[in-house]
Amino acid sequence: MTAPRNASNPQHSLILALDYGGTKHTVGVLAVGARDWLAHERVSSPPGADARYDQVTVIKLAHDLLARTQGQLVAVGVSFGGPVDSAKGVVRLSHHVPGWENTPLRDQLQAEFGVPATVDNDANVAALGEWRFGAGQGCASLLYVTVSTGIGGGWVLNGKVYSGADGMAGEIGHIVVRPGGAECVCGKHGCLEVEACGRAIARKMRERLASAGRHRDTAEPIMGESVARAAQQGDPLAQEVMDEVARNLGTGLGGAINLMNPERIVLGGGVTKSGERWWRILRETARYHALPQMRVDIQPAALGDDAPLWGAVALAEPLL
Amino acid sequence: MTAPRNASNPQHSLILALDYGGTKHTVGVLAVGARDWLAHERVSSPPGADARYDQVTVIKLAHDLLARTQGQLVAVGVSFGGPVDSAKGVVRLSHHVPGWENTPLRDQLQAEFGVPATVDNDANVAALGEWRFGAGQGCASLLYVTVSTGIGGGWVLNGKVYSGADGMAGEIGHIVVRPGGAECVCGKHGCLEVEACGRAIARKMRERLASAGRHRDTAEPIMGESVARAAQQGDPLAQEVMDEVARNLGTGLGGAINLMNPERIVLGGGVTKSGERWWRILRETARYHALPQMRVDIQPAALGDDAPLWGAVALAEPLL
Numbered sequence: 001m002t003a004p005r006n007a008s009n010p011q012h013s014l015i016l017a018l019d020y021g022g023t024k025h026t027v028g029v030l031a032v033g034a035r036d037w038l039a040h041e042r043v044s045s046p047p048g049a050d051a052r053y054d055q056v057t058v059i060k061l062a063h064d065l066l067a068r069t070q071g072q073l074v075a076v077g078v079s080f081g082g083p084v085d086s087a088k089g090v091v092r093l094s095h096h097v098p099g100w101e102n103t104p105l106r107d108q109l110q111a112e113f114g115v116p117a118t119v120d121n122d123a124n125v126a127a128l129g130e131w132r133f134g135a136g137q138g139c140a141s142l143l144y145v146t147v148s149t150g151i152g153g154g155w156v157l158n159g160k161v162y163s164g165a166d167g168m169a170g171e172i173g174h175i176v177v178r179p180g181g182a183e184c185v186c187g188k189h190g191c192l193e194v195e196a197c198g199r200a201i202a203r204k205m206r207e208r209l210a211s212a213g214r215h216r217d218t219a220e221p222i223m224g225e226s227v228a229r230a231a232q233q234g235d236p237l238a239q240e241v242m243d244e245v246a247r248n249l250g251t252g253l254g255g256a257i258n259l260m261n262p263e264r265i266v267l268g269g270g271v272t273k274s275g276e277r278w279w280r281i282l283r284e285t286a287r288y289h290a291l292p293q294m295r296v297d298i299q300p301a302a303l304g305d306d307a308p309l310w311g312a313v314a315l316a317e318p319l320l
Numbered sequence: 321m322t323a324p325r326n327a328s329n330p331q332h333s334l335i336l337a338l339d340y341g342g343t344k345h346t347v348g349v350l351a352v353g354a355r356d357w358l359a360h361e362r363v364s365s366p367p368g369a370d371a372r373y374d375q376v377t378v379i380k381l382a383h384d385l386l387a388r389t390q391g392q393l394v395a396v397g398v399s400f401g402g403p404v405d406s407a408k409g410v411v412r413l414s415h416h417v418p419g420w421e422n423t424p425l426r427d428q429l430q431a432e433f434g435v436p437a438t439v440d441n442d443a444n445v446a447a448l449g450e451w452r453f454g455a456g457q458g459c460a461s462l463l464y465v466t467v468s469t470g471i472g473g474g475w476v477l478n479g480k481v482y483s484g485a486d487g488m489a490g491e492i493g494h495i496v497v498r499p500g501g502a503e504c505v506c507g508k509h510g511c512l513e514v515e516a517c518g519r520a521i522a523r524k525m526r527e528r529l530a531s532a533g534r535h536r537d538t539a540e541p542i543m544g545e546s547v548a549r550a551a552q553q554g555d556p557l558a559q560e561v562m563d564e565v566a567r568n569l570g571t572g573l574g575g576a577i578n579l580m581n582p583e584r585i586v587l588g589g590g591v592t593k594s595g596e597r598w599w600r601i602l603r604e605t606a607r608y609h610a611l612p613q614m615r616v617d618i619q620p621a622a623l624g625d626d627a628p629l630w631g632a633v634a635l636a637e638p639l640l
Contacts, residue, residue, distance in 0.1 A: 083613060092613075140485065141482075141484060141485055153579075155580075157477065157482065162461075162477070162580075163581070164461060164580055164581025164582065164583075164614070165460065165461055165581050165582060165583035165614075165615055166581055166613055166614050166615055167581075168581045168611060168613050168614045169579065169580050169581040170579070170581075171578040171579065171581075171611055171614075172578065172579055174578045174609075174611055175575040175578050175579060176571065176575065176609065177499075178499065179497075179498065179499070179571075186611060188608070188609065251496065251499075255495040255496065255575065255579075256579055258491040258492065258494045258495050259473075259489065259490070259491065259492055259495060259575075259576055259579060259580070260475075260482075260484055260489050260579070260580070261483070261484025261485050261486055261487075261488045261489040261490075261491070262484065262485060263484075263485035288508070289494075289496065289508065291488060291491055291494055291506060293403060293412075293486055293488050294484070294485075294486050294488045294491075295485055295486055
């Protein structure tokens, strides 16, 4: 991230990058070819915000940032937190914010800013971001998986987002890794998501504490993050839980490797901060599951929460 | 398969297609752009044949067929039954025939026939064949799975074989669908292959007969094919077995759909002749496992045993 930054040059061609999240939105402005933001700001949505509210907020923030930045806007790239028909630039819906159903977001933004725009869903865009600017650079085939409250993923094959026939590829969170396991939001039992995500960690810890007859020491609710921290501090029950979710994730990744033999897998999201032991167990499990002729290269993401925003930049680049 | 066949035209440009199998090899000669073989012959290897024996046999047969065919050979396409480094045209090994380790098959054939050659492994090549000439025509993303003695697969994405970082993509047979299930040749337990292939059918039938205390009526060994036939004739134990393997296959395919959202899945191999009930159960199970936004389009292969040979033609076409 050390390319020159010439914010004072009025001849700059600018890319506007937008990341519509469930509760937070981020807007960034970048000079074409640069690796530093000329402007970058995150806003939260209040509870109860709908699509119209979020859209007004994001567009106003974008205009504010562009007004503070010298240069000529040439393209808009967009990451959206929900299913998108990327070929048409239409948001199908948001699972978190009402009112997004069938919104022609690309056309709205093109009309608003007068330049070409392109839209895809956040997992695909984050994958593209890590491939273009982060931990997946140079990989001919990359699976990006975010392990957070839930588990999602995206593919970059031969330098392009691969989103499948219905724009839904990468849903590794809904591969069953423990038949008969916990019930998932999708209605099945034992999906990777419900057996390895942050919520799964908290649930499994509560179950273990209950069956061990242990009372909780504090009124603090049990969260995935606190369990991961307790495991790193040596709490044996917490370690059991973290080992189990690491094995479940490794099982899912091993299956993905057998099916697609990707050059690399990049993992992002809060759960990936769970320490060396979690990483070791998931890599060992993936190695066990993958056929021996296939590489198992699983790396932490490099771009953190900004992966979708950097991906939005990469998405916009072909428009130039 | 109705394009004109002008075997008498000496100006024909010819493609030579070779399919090296474990015990059988097939050679075909086709005029460029045609859909009928000008010559087509299958030979068996005797037990104990090695790579050298098979190579001499196949090359002799190819020269014989070419001598009987008028026209000018312009390219050779090859399907090989084992792992191949397709970029280098080098066979890594055969699991069935000794002596193939690190054979530069492409270079050997180019030297032998004096035209460009291209080599890939049989599952990839069969996938390409079904995509170009069979049940996967027009699909931007196709998963081909052969359900036979074992279970293998291959991908065609955007009109090209996708073979992954180590040339091994498509190994859906080694995704675990029943943790703690039967031991697989790969050393794991409960892989799709060992829970759904032809051998699995025979094994599960033997186990059920044994635990039901039933003696077998004949000295005929129990084979997957006979179990499938008994199921179609209403034998309840055989139906149980076929239903179970269909569910296991549907579980694996549903996982592949979640991960890759392919436009279509094409199934080949002997087990796919198991009748409507088997097809219905596997489709229903795949539909149950796939997220509702994703299509579940699972079709029988169209090219039968010749899928790799037709794929070899498709592999050779870009060489023209």
